[in-house]
Amino acid sequence: MRLLIVEDEKRLALSLAKGLTAEGFAVDVVHDGIDGLHQAGEGTYDLVILDIMLPGMNGYRVCATLRAAGHDVPILMLTAKDGEYDEAEGLDTGADDYLTKPFSYVVLVARVKALLRRRGPAGGSPVHVVGDLKVDTAARRVFLGDEETVLTAKEFAVLEQLVVRAGQVVSKADILDHVWDFAYEGDPNIVEVYVSTLRRKLGAELIRTVRGAGYRLEAR
Numbered sequence: 621m622r623l624l625i626v627e628d629e630k631r632l633a634l635s636l637a638k639g640l641t642a643e644g645f646a647v648d649v650v651h652d653g654i655d656g657l658h659q660a661g662e663g664t665y666d667l668v669i670l671d672i673m674l675p676g677m678n679g680y681r682v683c684a685t686l687r688a689a690g691h692d693v694p695i696l697m698l699t700a701k702d703g704e705y706d707e708a709e710g711l712d713t714g715a716d717d718y719l720t721k722p723f724s725y726v727v728l729v730a731r732v733k734a735l736l737r738r739r740g741p742a743g744g745s746p747v748h749v750v751g752d753l754k755v756d757t758a759a760r761r762v763f764l765g766d767e768e769t770v771l772t773a774k775e776f777a778v779l780e781q782l783v784v785r786a787g788q789v790v791s792k793a794d795i796l797d798h799v800w801d802f803a804y805e806g807d808p809n810i811v812e813v814y815v816s817t818l819r820r821k822l823g824a825e826l827i828r829t830v831r832g833a834g835y836r837l838e839a840r
Contacts, residue, residue, distance in 0.1 A: 621666040621736055621777070622646040622798045626656030626682065627698065628674050636669065639725055640732070644760065644773035644780075646799050653677030660686055664797055665693050667735055669728075670715070672699040680713050687714035694735040698723075733758065748783045751839030753826060755783045762822075769821055774799065778814045782827065782837040791834035 623640060627633035628651045637647040648665075650656050653674035660668050660682070668686075672679035683695055697715040716738075717731050737758060748755045754763040757780055762769045771779065777799045782790055792811045800810070815835060819827055828836045 621780070622648070622664060623667050623669065623732070624656070624659055624665045625649045625669045626651075626653065626660070626674065626679070627669070627671045628652060629671070636725075636728070640729070642773065643729060644777045645732075646777070651675075653679065653682045657682045657685055660693065661689065661691065666798070667694045667696065667732060669696050669698060669732070672697055683715050684713040694738070696728075696731055696735060748786065750783060750786045750837055751826075753783075753822060753839075755779060757784070764822060771818075771821065775814055775817055775821075778811070779818055779822075782835060786837045789830045789834045789836050794834070 621644075623645050625633050625636055625640075625647060627636070627649070630651060633649045633651065637649050640647045648659060650659055651674075654676040656668075656670065656674065657677060659665075670679045670682060674682070677685075679697055679699070683697065686693070686695070694716045695714065696717045696719060698719050698721060700721045716735055719728060719731060748757065752765045756762075760776055762771055762776065762779065778795055781795050781798055792808065795811050796808055815827055826837065828838055830836055
């Protein structure tokens, strides 16, 4: 999953980005409202963490503008303020959740994961079963039959992109966009490296290469 953090406190923003990256997310960071609106408006994010007090354009306006343009990306608003009025205003502009500073990092991660689960299909389960492969995207655990397979954060993130669309072709560019941040300037073939690793751990026949199109996860 790809996240955008819009936060002008640079130390806080970079600290959050580092922690969320370790959780397996691809994270981009911008430090003012105008850049935040531009980045979020591209529509490539699964969730936006948006501070209210921002230079250029405040979080309320960023949120309201995104909603007016039809963007339904989940938005978690952050603020140093406290009080019912601020929370109501944030939610009225279209935010999905609200967190007051200072906050626990553990609580923020829990809110992020809850919003991402909520965005899934109505009645959808975080547990995806494809043949004898079972992937729990909430607990971030992978099983082959009764045996658990340990994956790194990036390996899990690549597998997650495939398993949530099992049976469909997922392009290399799509995986790159959602698993690596926009600042990544390395070899785009890094996706092939991780797919190769997943095949070694989960079985070569599980992930099919669709020549010229991408990859498809299939039941063994």
